[in-house]
Amino acid sequence: MEIQHNAFAKIIDNIHDGLYIVDKNRVITYWNKAAERITGFSAAEVTGHSCSENILTHIDSEGNSLCTGMCPLAETMADGIMRETEVYLHHKNGQRVPVSVRVTPLTDISGQVVGGIELFTDISSKSANVLKIKELEKLALLDHLTKLANRACVERELTGRLEEFCRYGNPFGIFLMDIDHFKNVNDTYGHDVGDLVLKFVAETFTANSRAFDLYGRWGGEEFIAVIRNITPEAHSKLGDRIRMLIENAYIIHDGKKLHVTISMGATIILKQDTMDSLVKRADTLLYQSKAEGRNRMTYG
Template sequence: MMDFKTDCRQVIETFPDIFLEIGRDLKIHFWNETAVEILGYTRTEVEHQHCEEVLCHLDENGEKLCGTSHCPARMTTGEPVTGKYYIRLKSGSLLPFTGKTWSVNGGETVLHFLSDATWRSELESKVQELEKLALMDNLTEIGNRRYGELSLDKNMDRFKRYGDPFGVLFLDIDYFKNFNDTYGHETGDRVLKMVALVLKYSIRPSDTITRWGGEEFLVILSNITPDYIENIARRIKNLIHKAHVNFDGRFLKITASIGYDIIKEGDTVIDLLARADSYLYKSKEMGRNLITGSFGTIK
């Protein structure tokens, strides 16, 4: 006869959400089939491995949670604790999840459920709409330059009519040519896709991301404050730095330089883009992997 724990695990195998059982030693003791399908690791690869080495929990701003008091695997309360996290897949990409965690057996075991962040489905619907309208970049599956131009015009119209402020963020992948020359164009394409994925899951569904050209991306943030655009820039930079591309078993790290600014009275779209582009150039000139805006430059 099967024991209660075995029965429970069989039921959990049917769950549509990711389920992990983590011991006091912070090692993964159980990993359901949904986790295998979504995260890409087999059970053999993860069971009895340290949680930090596999999942790399990050908070909503891309800051590391593992090893801190906020780490879900370190929860000791019997009450459920919910949170939003970015989790690293085997491929190296990061995806957002909503998590629920609680400890059982006197703190000996932590149960951790992860479900898709609800706004991911909204973004996927947006991709389908872009495809229909021929406004999608086929490689990265985000908006193309034409889509960005249309979004800029709409935001400028709202600014003139209602005073709704918006900002733009230019991002350029550091040393991208080296990825192509050293690892081949296929790996370069994977780098572009990874960065696009980070951007896609770093912003609100109402914001716009486009591949502006080559390894340069444009993010358009609607109805914002200076603090918001700075926080988004930090989040994007952190998440790109924490993600990686897997190349023949090696993890290739990527960084990006960012320049941004907010629309001002009397600006044209060209004025705004020119300032953001000049700030991007300054980030690259000062050593790359930096964010520059009207406030100055930050690491």
């Protein structure tokens, strides 16, 4: 059975995964509906533009920029080898979203590479976080601006994790995080822009969290995360990745990219800890990060 061209195009446009096509100069020629949903950018905003214009500003897990250099799509177009990897794209709202990408060369009838195709899947714990938000709303435990757990909810979570640690020895850690120079953002751009910054920082947390971890707003521009069943090494690595993702996230304001960074204190539960001692230690480490230049994590 021969599939009509328009029927084939309709199938591609309505698949669950994001898909886009570039020509040999890496100019985007096609952008499907799922790509619009996952990134927040419409087809009209990206088609006709080159990847090198850095609209999506893909970065890898080390924070390296991919769009201006040899990204997986460019490498595949150069050597004809299909690739799969995980990267972090920039959502139009500002947050970083983890995606699994599969790239393949696009060839003409003679086998010459004339472009490339990238298929990408949102691998954040989005569905689990949506359910978590609904549960928190019912219990009045949600911060309504950021859609994170509020302080009362975090304190309840910490109490539960401490009891679990005392009974079964299950380890957990926390991150205490503060947006650097946030007062300057409010003073320079206004509180509406400040609210947008708080939201995209929060959305970067939730998009890159495990379903059973909890991220909350501790107060003002300060956030906290309760990370279950984690080793010190994995905890430190996760914290530094979160810091890097925030550093590489941004919103567009008056046609310019507005970036922020976070400072962080990270620590693991100890046998003698109470909730107060655990949070106080993280707070001391957070202020050490600020004293040493900000945009860093101090672990202890």
